[in-house]
Amino acid sequence: MSPRVLLDPTGERTPATREWSPRPASLDGRTVGLLDISKPRGDVFLDRLEEQLTERGLRVRRFTKPTFSKPAPVDLRHEIGTQCDVVIEALAD
Amino acid sequence: MTAAPLPDGLVAIVKRDCPTCRFVAPVLADLADGALPLTVYSQDDPTFPDDVKVVDDTELEVSFALELETVPTLLLVAGGEIVARTEGWLRPEWEELTGRAPLGAGLPEYRPGCGSRTVDPDIAAARSDAAGAAGLGPRRVDLGEHEDDVEAAFERGWTDGLPVVPPTLERVARMLAGTSRDPADVVAVVPPDLVECTVEKVAINAVLAGCKPEYLPVVITAVEAACTDEFNVHGLLATTYFSSPVMVVNGPITKAIGMNAGINVLGQGNRANATIGRALQLVVRNVGGGRPGGVDRATLGNPGKYTFCFAEDEAGSPWEPLHVERGLAPDASAVTLFAGDGVRGMVDQLSRAPESLARSLAACLRAVPHPKMALGFDVVVVVSPEHGRVFREGGWSKARLRDELLALLQLDGDDVIRGAGGIAEGLPKGLAGATVPKFRDDGLLLVHAGGGAGLFSAIIGGWINGPGGSQPVTREVRP
Secondary structure (H helix, E strand, O other), X not given: OOOOEEEOOOOOOOOOOOOOOOOOOOOOOOEEEEEEOOOOOHHHHHHHXXXXXXXXXXXXXXXXXXXXXXXXXXXXXXXXXXXXXXXXXXXXO | OOOOOOOOEEEEEEOOOOHHHHHHHHHHHHHHOOOOOEEEEEOOOOOOOOOOOEEEOOOOHHXXXXXXXXXXXXXXXXXXXXXXXXXXXXXXXXXXXXXXOOOOOOXXXXXXXXXXXXXXXXXXXXXXXXXXXXXXXXXXXXXXXXXXXXXXXXXXXXXXXXXXXXXXXXXXXXXXXXXXXXXXXXXXXXXXXXXXXXHHHHHHHHHHHOOOXXXXXXXXXXXXXXXXXXXXXXXXXHOOOOOEEEEXXXXXXXXXXXXXXXXXXXXXXXXXXXXXXXXXXXXHXXXXXXXXXXXXXXXXXXXXXOOOEEEOOOOOOOOOOHHHHOOOOOOOOEEEEEEEOOEEEEEOOXXXXXXXXXXXXXXXXXXXXXXXXXXXXXXXXXXXXXXXXXXXXOOOOHHXXXXXXXXXXXXXXXXXXXXXXHOXXXXXXXXXXOEEXXXXXXXXXXXXXXXXXXXXXXXXXXXXXXXXXXXXXXXXXXX
């Protein structure tokens, strides 16, 4: 079995692990991003979520990854990060 | 790792693997029925002895707490304190300790015991590693449940592009056994991030590089030497030029740790040469934060930036070794760092007189780093045994060879000024008519190493020399 704990060989100027961002207690007043990763029928799921979130008075923005087989481009991630408070990603299939 | 207090009464520690323990098993079964409570700890098999209730001590917590050397060991415990102790089987001692006689009817009077598992060298070493690791200062990095440890090192940016040995606590503790220095001692302030680098940080990177513990003093010395103002590893790292530290190791430690000074000395295949040089590079990368594309701006680099470290062949040399020439005692071990740009081959298979071979060498040295440049770059020449033999048989000392080379490398300014020969590159035009030395007087280092066959030498060109660049630095290796 491979070891589970290693000693840090670096100057320790950056965090060893990144913490999760704090989760919001409620969605009130938030902008929700809906990210379609371009898997089939992900849009069906996200369309329904958009309806429900909009009924609750939330702002919704839609995003689509160019392809599910690669990480989201930096620009797209930046766009989501600056425009939304939370994001829901639809894997689907 | 503290064991619970011992229960009162009789306490026996045994292992199935010990013939004497198997031999006294019936005696223990007898004692289990007596007035004094009996507790039996088994080091290797909790079902042994068969007829007795046994406490599992396969983790050896109790055995280590008792500093046990022999099994069986029989103790009498009262109020949590050991009041009597006997090892092996000696009937009168067992009878006296237990107050039961006769014991072991039909058994001989005496059988020596066996070694406790706690003195098994592998187990003792692992325990010592675990204890040493517990006190280490550097940050722990917890891996994910499904994370591969070698891949984890890549993902965290700890490698030079080749796989590294994962720095577990035990490996680092073992590595630290290679030095007498305190793990928390600061070895150097490592550029470019100017981070204080402790002995244990050097040890972690030595583990990554694949070093054995006995190499660690050499790595520590190399880190110290690199992080001096004279050597200027910061500038060397940042330069667009090819160069990076080239490490020559001298003295008795080279043989003690199995370094290569012979066949393929500048090539692959020797663990000490390969991993010591690599460890220095990894310290600069990981502790100092110096990475290609970051502060390392090399246009082309050179393969020696993975590792470039070798030992001088002192025994076969016609000359005094490099470290002696640089002021240390012959029996000292030392690291010399040079800011080198890689290896260029030099061939002369016909010269049998030192005068001819010196001219050959001078002709090739003229090209470092350009035939029309002078004085800005130092050079190391690694003279092979067959070339060394020509100088030995000709009676040339190292000083003689250096003086002859410097004399042969007096350039005619008219040949090397800008524009001369139709080449824009060159020295300032003001040097027309002057004589210009190719190298400064102390800018030509001679080292003897290599395999016994081949009339070749190696030329390792330098980087900007002098106070504004990098000076060769020699440091003694201390345990």
